[in-house]
């Protein structure tokens with residue numbers, strides 16, 4: 105079973121204007137280009153983009169994808185609509201519409217989504233993000249987030265939130281990675297999306313400390329959600345043995361998400 109462990113297929117409809125872009129200009133909520141485009145676009149345009157991304161994922165043999173779903177409750181509904189009738193299975197990690205904790209909204213999100221997946225903790229105020237994580241754990245759902253993508257972030261603050269997995273870690277240092285390994289937190293890396301911004305995931309340390317590493321393609325507006333291409337990129341550019349790279353899209357996520365897969369197979 106092949107996994108794509110990190111996507112944002114909601115932005116597949118955006119065609120990126122040529123030029124150099126920083127992560128903040130494109131993706132930091134609420135003013136990054138992606139978020140401006142999402143707030144202007146019709147639901148149908150977003151859903152059509154998602155369907156195209158799903159075509160690409162199915163074509164390369166993906167069985168499960170884990171999507172960080174923007175747009176609150178409506179964003180979750182759009183993904184459910186886009187994936188209707190397909191074989192591929194989405195693990196949906198939603199997020200509140202605004203960068204604020206609202207108990208009722210989170211209850212509603214978690215009634216359909218598999219958990220919460222947010223941008224950086226630094227986009228949030230500390231109390232709100234703590235409440236959001238606690239609420240997710242109370243409901244026994246997955247809490248995940250991006251971390252240390254363009255600057256090193258406080259790993260202890262992140263660990264306190266008890267994430268199941270973290271995405272990126274390009275700027276994490278060796279000690280941060282040791283801590284993550286000790287805590288059994290998973291790490292999803294997206295080397296092609298990182299290279300678009302001249303960033304690199306810390307593959308050597310992740311393997312050295314035996315972190316549970318998985319692979320994702322990140323934002324569909326900059327990288328096609330083809331996990332086989334992602335794996336080949338990793339093998340070619342990071343000196344990762346083929347066998348280990350295959351584990352990152354098959355064995356590692358199958359073990360790591362065992363519980364949710366069991367539920368999926370029984371539903």
Ligand SMILES: [Zn+2]
Nearest residue numbers: 250271322323
């Ligand atoms: Zn992402």
